[in-house]
Amino acid sequence: MGRPPCYDKVGVKKGPWTPEEDIKLVSYVKEHGPGNWRAVPTNAGLRRCSKSCRLRWANYLRPGIKRGNFTVHEEKIIIQLQALLGNKWASIASYLPERTDNDIKNYWNTHLKKKVKNLPSSNFEAHSITRGQWEMKLQTDINMAKQALHDALSYQNTSNFTELIPEFKPPDTKSGKEFTYASSTENIARLLKQWAINRPKSSITQNSVDCSARESIPSPCTERKSGNTLSESLFWFGSASFDSSNSEIEFSGTGSPEAGFLHGESKLDPTALGPTHLSTLENLLLDDQWKECVFDESLDLF
DNA sequence: AAACATACCAACCGCCCTCCC
DNA sequence: TGGGAGGGCGGTTGGTATGTT
Structure with missing residues (x-):
């Protein structure tokens, strides 16, 4: 029973x-x-x-959730990751930390599935990119996510x-x-x-966060608009919940549990990505040395 | 204006894995 | 060490909004 x-x-x-x-x-x-x-x-x-x-x-x-319309850029990432990983929404969501797995799943089921279905296979293949290009592109996305996370953690505690x-x-x-x-x-x-x-101007509990790795990361997210969305406001919901007392939650410049962190999880498990070769890809993607990679916007799926 | 169809998405369901007692 | 409970995650459902006839 x-x-x-x-x-x-x-x-x-x-x-x-x-x-x-x-x-x-x-x-x-x-x-x-x-x-x-x-x-x-x-x-x-x-x-x-x-x-x-x-x-x-x-x-x-949770803080850092972006709601509303998916950008073309996000669509592309989802489509490519879905093709690579299948319906591993949690894994896909780990590459889009501002999106929830549920959101991505819903968006796939309501928009992208049809979109991809209607794409001529030849078109898809013609626009397919090499793994190297894809990895570079994804790394840029991760860097953006890191920056967004840091922004979120930079705000003071509120009470x-x-x-x-x-x-x-x-x-x-x-x-x-x-x-x-x-x-x-x-x-x-x-x-x-x-x-x-x-919120009171109280002490910042930011010391649990090693942001040293952030310094050289490009900052495409600095343009983040101060809109009136839920996630924007939740960005103020800062670091107090995630200070050093929460031993499960910590990250350094070399690790990358950010994605999992944003989900309230402790670690990003590379094995969750499915095929074994993906753990290699994962390591590559999470390696800060790749942050210098150039992101080629001309890689277009559609 | 009403009825019906379709789209959307938050929430629930159920299975599986992990952890703890 | 084994069983039970919690947590994670993918699939599904149901209510609401929007569009169409």
Whole structure:
């Protein structure tokens, strides 16, 4: 007899998350860091199962998530990685740290699958690139991700949630439409921006992060717009949750658990990439010596 | 304007692996 | 050391939004 799903436990709430639940979860993770999910529902006062909390955090609330339209560049990466790795969404997501595996999976299923299907195979082959080129291109992407991560970790710790709730946008009662919080990233964005504004100028807990490797990395991400997206605001949700007390979470200039880190995981497992030869590729991709590689935008899939 | 079709995506399900007692 | 629980991940579902007839 199998284990009953955690969602079926008595008293466990299902369905879309409410703002209050998000606040509780973010507040809890901010204080204790991601991980030990079994304790989260109880300690955070959530009537959710641990799995639901982890998913909500990983797919929606964690810092550094970029939502919304995928760029052509991202599309290309996904298509190429999907061709290489298959439906290993978590592995693919590790190369696009700002995107969640769920997001990539959804995007593939709703957009890219059709797109690729409609591509004449000859066209695809004609535009195929050499492995060396592909590796170089991917390294550039990883460098971008590293920069974005550093940006995220550079912000100061913040601490107070208490003045955030009034910032919620009320439901659209006029239209009579049901208020679907889950899709209202704007609300969380507003909320967290307010939090960022009110955050105390306390000590920076950045010392756990060795950013020495960053210095020579090109900074394409410095153009990052200060939009009103959820992830933008969540970027303020800085380093406190990830300081040295969280021994699982650390990275140096030579390692590269950044991707896994952004998923609340501890390590990026090269073997998760499938074929054995990919671990070699992985090592190559994660080697900082490659950061000087030139990225050729002319490599076009379409 | 209503009914129906399609697209989208957050959340759930279930399997498998790992870890811990 | 073995079993149970937690966590990770890919597949699927269901609700909502949008487009079409």
